[in-house]
Amino acid sequence: MRRRLLLALPGLLAVEAASAQTPYPTKTVRLMVGANAGGGTDIVARMLAEKLAESMKGTFVVENKPGASNTIAGDLTAKAPPDGHTILVATNTGQAIAPHLLRLGFDPIKDLIPIGLVVNVPNVLVVGASVPVNSVVELIAAMKARPGEFKYASSGVGSTQHIAGEAFDAAAGVKGMHVPYKGSAQAHLDIIGGNVQMMFDTTSSAMGQIKAGKFKPLAVTSERRSSELPDVPTLAEAGLPGFDMTTWYGVYVTAGTPPDIVTKLQAELTRIVALPDVQAKLRGLGGEPGTMSVEQFARFNAQEYERFGRLIREANIKPE
Template structure:
């Protein structure tokens, strides 16, 4: 027998055996519980979403999904944990829109957002709302724009903190509307919203997920939503874009990521399972109740989305000359 032919056969056999072993391992996934690291503290919207989809995902995969909250630093504490985790599909991250905003506002981070995380699925988007204190002298977006153009009599807006989704939504509004709204940073969205309800600060670009309940009970007045179209949860509420700021869009969103290097077959399996979870009537009804748009994307679609979001907020931060580090 030709020695070269023998060597070739052995090589092919080795490769085939390796592929079969890998295929068997992937076919068995998952064989043990999966940890879902939530990059925000318990009780917030991101945590609520995790505890809504976690049990349903466990049913689809046949293994428990353990929720582990690692909040702090706008999602970067949890992100640092997941970035260093083994890329085997057993550690996932449920992150929010700060995933794309942190690279724009922080020059020093413990990880590279694009290189250290593999996209799995964009779960949902929730539009920001322009809300005001009920007795504030603003009835429309046009009122805010008119008063916000006078730097001698500043209009203040609250946010969860420097570089937060609410802060950047306000800066985007300033750039597109030509206003000079002045940012007031709080240590969290809850305290910020409480002060807007109390009249300490008159304006906030709040997530519909956390602010809509306060609008319904009269503690806040909503002027417009930040989505590209009106929200099915509030069809009579105009968009900011149709209220004098054409092209304005601002969402908060949730997505699942895995450590970079996680096998594509596992990413696809997780993505398909999550898409099925989001079609569950109970899940869909709960998300609709907070004004969320359920999506359930492919990994490739999430990758395209996050790159566009990073570019968008880098442009906003640059044009607004924000320095947060």
């Protein structure tokens, strides 16, 4: 009898472990996005919501909470019940940049658990179709000839677009006027309407306007050319070396979320990002799908926090 009990013990423990798993999801899961609908973060979040709903047999909805340099969504996630039913789809704007510029009610390193990297997207310098320049050289010459007249849009103070614009001004010896928005959608309308001349937008957000002929792409701000814009030079190729300003998109949950839910979400995200149709969509947005392990992304997240803090101090960027 004792031998039978011992032989049965591993099976009993497995049953107990399985029954101890936290049920998930048990209600609607909110994917928080710190920007308006239509922007790069929103596009990524809606794709993830669809895939998660399919595989996890639950309801996943995207909630747009623009403002405060994409940190409102992060604040809501950090303060949500730690049950995995609030997920943050964030960029380095909210996670690594804004904390150095704004007084936040949460700590993006301590109060959020990294789930994984979805995609890394280069920024592209675009001008409106009516702006009479067709290269970086021509843009610099025009900005020098008409100082203060060229306005550049961003998705907020301290965003990667803002930092790229400040770095461009310093490298090119020009001075553009920064015009911050709550997201890319309104900025696009003002560029198309001629109220703003230029923007360092993500390829994922700008690609539709580029394909429609409403934006002219002059250069990408990554080390290599974008696979979706192979004829567009890097800023280094255009004569301004040293630029590496990309926007990455990652997924986070509230600190304190049960480990089995965290593990389940990490496995699901890894599986989803590897799907052929998802890879194709991410590359179609001009991005490189994430390939980091969970541990690598956690380290990368912390390193980017430090890197952007240093860049902000060097450029003396202040909240407006």
